[in-house]
Amino acid sequence: MAENFDIVVVGGGPGGYVAAIRASQLGMKTALVERENLGGICLNWGCIPTKALLRASEINHLLHSLDQYGFAADNIRFDFAKVIKRSRGVAGQLSGGVKHLMKKNKVTVFDGHGKLAGPGKVSVSKDGKPVADIAAKHIILATGARARVIPGMEPDGKLIWTYREAMTPTAMPKSLIVVGSGAIGSEFASFYLNMGAQLTLVEVMDRILPVEDAEISAFVAKSFTKQGMKLLTGARVQGVRKGADNVTAIIEAGGKVQEITADRLISAVGIVGNVEDIGLEGTKVKVDRTHVVTDAFGNTGEPGVYAIGDLTGPPWLAHKASHEAIICVEAIAGKHPHAMDVLNIPGCTYCRPQVASVGLTEARAKELGHEVRVGRFPFIGNGKAIAMGEPEGLVKTVFDAKTGELLGAHMVGPEVTEMIQGYGIARTLESTEAELMHTVFPHPTVSETMHESVLDAYGRVIHI
The missing domain is CATH 3.50.50.60 (FAD/NAD(P)-binding domain)
Structure with a gap:
């Protein structure tokens, strides 16, 4: 006999496990099905362990740049096996943390592959063998995505x-x-x-x-x-x-x-959605180019079936998946959440130099018919960046010339991935240039470049 729940979430990545936690917080009996590692690709094979690797490469770069800071070191070297081991250890620690969160929030976790098995039903199997049958009025698919394979360039694990x-x-x-x-x-x-x-x-x-x-x-x-x-x-x-x-x-x-x-x-x-072998056949769930089609609240064409995260449309980002999860669950619970505006989702790339952005590019803003005002400020004009020895960078802001709306912000330089949330908040609050100009930024900080870029868009820049 099937075990009954209010919500079953298939997939334990940053979309799935957040959906499970929020559902439990709202008093729903919740189950989560995960076939591999809690935390999904992001935590185990993407966002988190890659940042541990990139941190190691940053340290290696700094060690080879000691002279500019007045230091010297001989025979600089690294143990590559330890670099990789640390990255895997970070992923393992956080995956264990998600397991703790499931227990804390009284979410029942099923170890196996989840698949739709008819209206309101999910079957769970492990290594091809049945594990459990689950029944729920609401089923959220959060099965994620995998790397796209190009013919003639198929990965072989070695070369x-x-x-x-x-x-x-x-x-x-x-x-x-x-x-x-x-x-x-x-x-x-x-x-x-x-x-x-x-x-x-x-x-x-x-x-x-x-x-x-x-x-x-x-x-x-x-x-x-x-x-x-x-x-x-x-x-x-x-x-x-x-x-x-x-x-x-x-x-x-x-x-x-x-x-x-x-x-x-x-x-x-690129990536392709994990739409295979999850029981979509015979349902009204629509798939477009390997991704499940949903409305703004995660509803698919099949009543009682929802989809979130990388399984659905772009942008394919962990924080987008997590916020989709909140919206989807709160809509199910009748909380009337705001629909997500994808233009308010920051994107971050953690290369050297880092890149971060939110909203429209200048070109896209013009394509949409906006008359724009654009501000720029280079990090070479920022005291903190120079003191850090990191003067390579730029902040660019794009405003609607008529209304003052912040249409987009684009940044490159050290730690801009930590600063972009400031512009993200500004867009969420529908701020104009007036509010941003009147915001006091602490000195000395790299974030002052954000203020100066806004000022530059209106001919008021101070330090360049």
């Missing part, structure tokens, strides 16, 4: 890597090719470059970080090139040829074909 192999290599490669310059590709490219590898970054679009504002993309491209990275944009991988312990990519760019050989190749060309 061609996805993000998983890139995070757990047995040895430090001397050279790499990274295909795809979105957040994942740029972060891995930055990590391995700063750990000492020769790096080639390949992007099919005409610029790296193509979803970012064009000025920010150009800034990062210049920085990457200065650091020694080779960039190929407007480039297509026509094929790969594997050697005994290396891989050669045949790349067409600018009408010319070249062959580049490296120890390893990382494929970072």
